[in-house]
Amino acid sequence: QVQLVQSGAEVRKPGASVRVSCKASGYTFSTYYINWVRQAPGQGLEWMGIINPSGGSTTYAQKFQGRVTMTRDTSTSTVYMELSGLTSEDTAVYYCARSRGADYWGQGTLVTVSS
């Protein structure tokens, strides 16, 4: 069955960077785009960007351009999302979601930014 398994919770200080991973299984990795979406505490969903695992091309939401980098490792069927210049406003649960329709979601990774 399709699964997206994300890395564990992270705590960072302001100004630092964080990298979250999303390991895919149960399907052909290269055939579905992966989105990254975040959700601040008590808030709604916010799209961050998308990566094509096949060629590695990316599209980022304007809000995060210059601060976010999405990459993939086809040998391990894993995509990564790195966010730099963290502030307290980046405290959120970060999700990966497969395909244009967001049909399968990872379990979420809580990133806490605190001094």
Next chain:
Amino acid sequence: DFVMTQTPLFSPVTLGQPASISCRSSQSLVHSDGNTYLSWLQQRPGQPPRLLIYKISNRFSGVPDRFSGSGAGTDFTLKISRVEAEDVGVYYCMQATQPYTFGQGTKLEIK
């Protein structure tokens, strides 16, 4: 940018009664490929979102048939024919036409 506006933001519903959520886009969601990439997601408390409906009206695998989607262009609706206790949560519309935007979410609870 595409802005997605959901109404209502809060929906108290009696068990067994229907519920309806509207989603309006600031621009047409018809993609150049002819598809309309409008989805509905459900997020139960403490859970990641779950896909219910894709491309306006297609139920995703395993989704009960009490959930249905309709609409076209800029106006879309999610309907639950008879609300059950497990339907409690927040519902989001999501457009994936250019590129992705979510509605604010509608919190459904049982009266």
